[in-house]
Amino acid sequence: MRSPYGFEIQENCINCPVRGQRQFCNVSSAALEQLQSSKSTSVYPAGTLLYIEGQAPRGVFILCNGRAKLYTSSRQGKVIILKVAVPGEVLGVEAALSNREHDETAELLESCQVNFMTTKDFMKYIGENTEAALKTAGQLTADCRAAQEGIRCLGLSGSVEEKLARLLLGWASGAAAQQGRFKVPYKHEEIAQMIGSTRETVTRILGNLKRKNVIDIKGATVILKDPDRLKELAGA
Amino acid sequence: MRSPYGFEIQENCINCPVRGQRQFCNVSSAALEQLQSSKSTSVYPAGTLLYIEGQAPRGVFILCNGRAKLYTSSRQGKVIILKVAVPGEVLGVEAALSNREHDETAELLESCQVNFMTTKDFMKYIGENTEAALKTAGQLTADCRAAQEGIRCLGLSGSVEEKLARLLLGWASGAAAQQGRFKVPYKHEEIAQMIGSTRETVTRILGNLKRKNVIDIKGATVILKDPDRLKELAGA
């Protein structure tokens, strides 16, 4: 099915071509049938809020493509990005499982296809398929590790430069990077929100790193010119 | 069975008197039989390290009583406490499930009875008992929420006073608190490690709060004298 969003809509999980590469969807056919029959598919534009901090959970969202940022904010309007979810992740599981309100907001960074399951259907699905329960546990495990890495970054770093260096190294070892070159699809303000700092400071420190010949920046692409020095700065 | 540790050792999960109150152990009899037959019981003194950051996982640890602190540290020796586990929690699940090395250290704060299961037995146990898989997911959910709360505290707070206020409010709403009075079983240094600060600053700020008549401190007991003011300071 064509869509005005620039990607194909895949309504049928059973013959989804990328299912095998997806953490949550890669299950055996029995479970898959149930997944397919209890989910509903939607497509939303960038900026859509799947759920909002403080809302009671309605269900869980499976990200079929695109990215979503999960963040919380303080009364004063300060925002911190908890993680950026990638295709194949389930969002809102913690709220559904604990039956408590969402403690983060999920916002689509691009236009995305999203599959939705009500809490009831989701509980039924994982209650009846051990495989699905284990996939869910796997998702939660990854979330935990990511959150702990976040705490490590925020709590153990002495300076913003250190946090930023850690973040850059994380991206450099990610999937989309090659030979120390990678695209940064974030604004300085968003980067600041990931490391608990401010837009100005991020701008300044990136400038410093460039001046010190540790990195180079061409548009949205970052090139690591001195990865060892960067690792030192990250406190490793 | 008596022990030199000041509590009764409970080797048999099936007739454990407090099992019903424990998050992980409160399962039906079929699962319980399997849990009982595949775990082994030990008692360790305070300060014991159940596992260490960087170690390959051997299995999971069920905390029967007492508390354990989970922390990571940087090369420079700076420590941050990720959470304090209470009885009925399973420790080391993330490493076991993801089959990657532990990314935290688990240290007993008191002498504790601990039940151990090898990774293999644990995987078998949760693979064969959906109930156990869901308990595990529940544990992971709680861990995630705790970690996210940690990120919120570290990342959204502008000042150490704010973080400390949040921490105090968290304790005040905990189980062991009543009418704004609660015991703090931590040293200033440990408190500092929870909020990513230093021993001196914690001492100073607690002193300030006392001077400003927001709290009062009698030995290890904290009394909230002005909870509303404290909430303001916490940025709520």
Next chain:
DNA sequence: TGCTCTACGTGACCACCGTCACGGCATTTC
């Protein structure tokens, strides 16, 4: 050409808090 909007760059200021240093008090150990 002029207007608007968003993102980035940069300078000045100063509060907060990390670091170092020392002293006081309680408990333990010989």
Next chain:
DNA sequence: GAAATGCCGTGACGGTGGTCACGTAGAGCA
């Protein structure tokens, strides 16, 4: 009793980085 040890209290100092203010660059549009 003396010494040692662990935890807490407090003063002085200096740097980091948050805040405010304003300038620049590029894109979109009439």
